[in-house]
Amino acid sequence: MTLADILDPLQQPLVTALGTPVSWTEVLGFGSGALCVWLVARQHLANWPIGIANNLFFILLFTQSGLYADAGLQIVFISLAVYGWWTWTHGGGPGSSVLPVRSTSRTEWTWLLAAGAVGTLGLTLLLSRATDSTVPFWDALTTSLSLMATYGQCRKRVESWWLWIAADLVYIPLYAYKELYLTSLLYAGFLVLCLIGLRDWRRDLAPHHREDRAVAA
Template structure:
């Protein structure tokens, strides 16, 4: 498919995008930009977008059931992250940005691997999903990334972008063109987020050493 055909598909998809999808996309953009700034408002904006995406992805006409479950997981983790932030807001170290430890990496890999297997089996045997393996992979790697985000780990951006790069063509295939464009944007923001969080970590580390 050439560039003009892709542009035509994109224009058609945008024209057919529902108001509710627009709302979900706008709140999702707000959430990821706030996450990039390490701002607590990333959680309430994320809660709004995830609730809408649960509905959109779970519709039989869309059939991305693992992504619907993923957005439910996002919802739970956003509530948890918001609660954790508020609980520890007076303790700077509790919300500090850090890198994965060896234990964190083992848990991250376990979440992604076990999550993929569970999602795939559920989608293959209990739904009419036409893309169980890919849908499961996108959701499992994103679950791992969201867990790391809630713990303020720099590597959350890596796992989220592994999920994003696979989700982009999947969403186009399913006709969610605006959401696929959002995912391209999220990919770029996640790259910038990784760079920013790495710098914030280095600054924090330098301050601790100087203290």
């Protein structure tokens, strides 16, 4: 049995939504993605393995739809998930096994924004010249925003939720344009979960701010 024989059933239509076939891959991506974001909002460690499974489903889905930057992004996400898994369990510093929620520093913002701008420009040019992508800029922009947000998630930076919100606001119409209606709906759900995550992480951020001010005093 070849890899194609194994993957082919996942690519077969399961249901039809708004006149468009929805594959097993998209359904499994929907379910694992929603669960992953909910677990991140609750700061549950299981979000990392669930997220890796979600990335694998989306590699198949995005390759089929010509969203090549998003497909490649999933491979990077898997690497970052391994890093994030480690930092959430070992990044709390001496005497702590839990990584606390923090704000993004000015230095981090400087290099994140610079990297995001360069990445968006470079990927737009690459996708325009080397692929048949019909949405090179938007594919590149969401890729850069997602990478920036994932870094923040790995380090438990509260502002990572704002980056995810920005990405989701582009993803929702982008996937609808590509007729990935279930995935577009999933990202609308992600947007709601991001708002919940932002609220919850900001609550956890407040005690650390008070501790930091007390130490400084």
